[in-house]
Amino acid sequence: MDARSHWDNIYTTKAPDAVSWYRPHLETSLEFIKKVAPLRSASIIDVGGGESTLVDDLLANGYSNLSVLDVSPTAIDVTKKRLGQTAETVHWIVGDITNADLSPDAYDLWHDRAVFHFLKTTDERAAYVRQVANAVRSGGYVLVSTFGPEGPTKCSGLEVVRYDGESLHAEFGAHFRLLENLRELHETPFGTTQQFLYCLCRVE
Secondary structure, X not given: OOHHHHHHHHHXXXXXXXXXXXXXXXXXXXXXXXXXXXXXXXXXXXXXXXXOOHHHHHHHOOOOEEEEEEOOHHHHHHHHHHHHXXXXXXXXXXXXXXXXXXXXXXXXXXXXXXXXXXXXXXXXHHHHHHHHHHHEEEEEEEEEEEEOOOOOOEEOOEEOOOOOHHHHHHHHOOOEEEEEEEEEEEEXXXXXXXXXXXXXXXXX
């Protein structure tokens, strides 16, 4: 099963709050974004946005130049319906982040919660980093969140790669200046916890 079919199946068979990564609001991501991208005209892409409510909260906070990318059209359709007419103000992209067609220097901030850790091969991760380097402007920010070193080894039936701040930054390299990293315990809808790592970089 390819990635699109896998994730379409997940989003078709499970309610938004019936997946382990669900949070009603991505408070940590939102605080990072508001800190480094205070201008509400900042161009922001949410990679793997799926059914996440981050786009709702960014819109509610006045951000007006938003893009959401996901490999699953099913997930994007769910979010469009939830937003109603407001969805027309968002740029929606269905595609695999390793080969999606993204314009050069298009974004001031790149956000990814729980996509990068699914990239198991060196080639996949290198393709992802090339996409970031192409699409984020010099001086822009990259906020990536993965499972931490004590996080799960699998998610939604797929193996993942766990990171600490040093190893995650190493995947991106010197072109990306590490500004901050933190670990967070996420409580799943099932009452268990998952360790997430957040890594914030600036494109030099």
